[in-house]
Amino acid sequence: MHDHSALLEKMRSHAPDEERILALAGLFKVFGDPTRVRILYALSESEMCVCAIGEYLGMDQSAVSHQLKVLKQNRLVKNRREGKTIYYSLADRHVQGIITQGYEHVTEDAEDEAVK
Amino acid sequence: MHDHSALLEKMRSHAPDEERILALAGLFKVFGDPTRVRILYALSESEMCVCAIGEYLGMDQSAVSHQLKVLKQNRLVKNRREGKTIYYSLADRHVQGIITQGYEHVTEDAEDEAVK
DNA sequence: CGTTCATATGAATGACTGTTCATATTATAT
């Protein structure tokens, strides 16, 4: 193997916080599932209760609940109770921003592809 | 189950393209792994050859190669050959942007936490 | 050509994760 000591020393001098790396990957991981993205996208349109989400996405109530739990644990959604039903919505504008930026990125990639 | 027909009809009238949803989740999924984030973060500092990345991150050459393949397939990195060694770098500014935004988001979350 | 170095690839494995099924919780209404 050839020598890298100079580069490596430079790199390590301002290496990112490992904790932040994990948090960053963890955040993206949550966005990395189609079901969760669908849910978030739906909630970006309107507040919804669990069974409406399930009905809208054509999926099991239990599956929706499980995913909402993941989203809540990561503070991407919040909820409020109204009688028996619980309404979910996006936690803050950050979430909306990430979705939007990602969506634009994907759209631009599609355009790049079309140019070729 | 209570009635949602009004809401559902409204939602479905401007539902997002399923293909885009999958692409979006797929993109985030790639960013959802600590190893890949570390690699991308490293490459955002400097172009690097495979074995330098491996040495820097303390991981197997083969593992690095496998992950670089994933990153390349998703057009997040590009490479150039120079003799026997192959140098990798970020594919475009988009990648840098996503990392930066995510990093800021994570940092802000940490601050929010500190306030409580 | 054959050897060596840098990288890539394929198969195997172990860990993780999304879904389903069954069941539990919580709140309303009769």
Place this chain on the structure above:
DNA sequence: ATATAATATGAACAGTCATTCATATGAACG
């Protein structure tokens, strides 16, 4: 209190995926 509706939870299963090991490619140099 009991029944019912909305949601949550736990266990189990199936599929996915990152890593490792062994091996293959591909380039340079004697």
